[in-house]
Amino acid sequence: SQELEQSPQSLIVQEGKNLTINCTSSKTLYGLYWYKQKYGEGLIFLMMLQKGGEEKSHEKITAKLDEKKQQSSLHITASQPSHAGIYLCGADKYWYSGGGADGLTFGKGTHLIIQP
């Protein structure tokens, strides 16, 4: 199974600034998923990346999977208070899985605080 390391663990950013969160695996990532968790709520799916070099955007959030498929970065442009929360990366538990169908392994999360 995959083990994912996220950095930084926590991040305080002034509103309007850009930021980047990283997710690193020691093994090849066959499917990488970004979720957001708001305090006291469930996890919300942001996007899935599968191909090396793939980049996807959702509103002001852009995520990329590197060519070697061992690291993903999530970038937020012009941060807003609504971006605050915990960002979690997840990977397929098994290399032969797809789309998270057999369950996901998650990193510990990055806590993002937006200062007005």
Add this chain to the structure above:
Amino acid sequence: GAGVSQSPRYKVTKRGQDVALRCDPISGHVSLYWYRQALGQGPEFLTYFNYEAQQDKSGLPNDRFSAERPEGSISTLTIQRTEQRDSAMYRCASSGAGVNGELFFGEGSRLTVL
């Protein structure tokens, strides 16, 4: 329902008691997953079902934990003889057909074992 519903939202129990946590997935969703999330950690996979069949229970910590989904819809996660280390947020998620990786999570059941 419109989303994944979990109950109870909060459960406080004494050590040694049994607890049952319920998950009502989005209507029509084939797959249902149980995760456990300790404070400051990411969700940890416990088990999952396709329809009523339990596909993988490798994440269940020990034999005090069990789950069922008898009619392929509502699922119950049961913890017998609870211990303090079982205290955590228990999250349920469901997904429909397709491979886009989108799991729909409920708000979770917060279990506290005294």
